[in-house]
Amino acid sequence: MLPDGAPEIIETVRAVLRDVLGVSAERAAQFREDTPLFGALPELDSMAVAGVLTEMEDRLGILIDDDDIDGDTLETFGALTGFAMRKALG
Template identity: 70%
Template sequence: MIPEGKPTVEQTVRATLADILGLSVERAASFTATTPLFGALPELDSMAVASVLTELEDRLAIVIEDDEVDGDMLETFGALVAFAARKALV
């Protein structure tokens, strides 16, 4: 079962990655839950991570604490969406 609002969170994460990383809409649309992110996308360096997370905070009206940011959360598109959904859909 998909939690209510999760498709919206996924769309927001997808749009944020496209905007911040300068990815085409088509490329961002091709991301699946298993698409690797940090370490696999050259556009997603440590500075871009900070920008993506700040933008997600604004777009989803969430607060991301420093101790919540780790490699697992940024490993795949699905992991990032799941993290954002947990924060946004409480």
């Protein structure tokens, strides 16, 4: 069971990926917890990572420090949404 607010965070992360990376709504809707991101999506290069994180900060009202990010954070959609939930829901 997801915590209160989790579905909204998941959809916000999905929308950020769609908007920043320019992927279609249909493609973004297919992202599941185990969907690989960094290294698997050609749109998600190192420059796009900064855009994704900045947009997540803006839309979720969170602060992301460089120390918060490691190689696992953007490995999968589930890892990224889990990170966003930890930041947003404390």
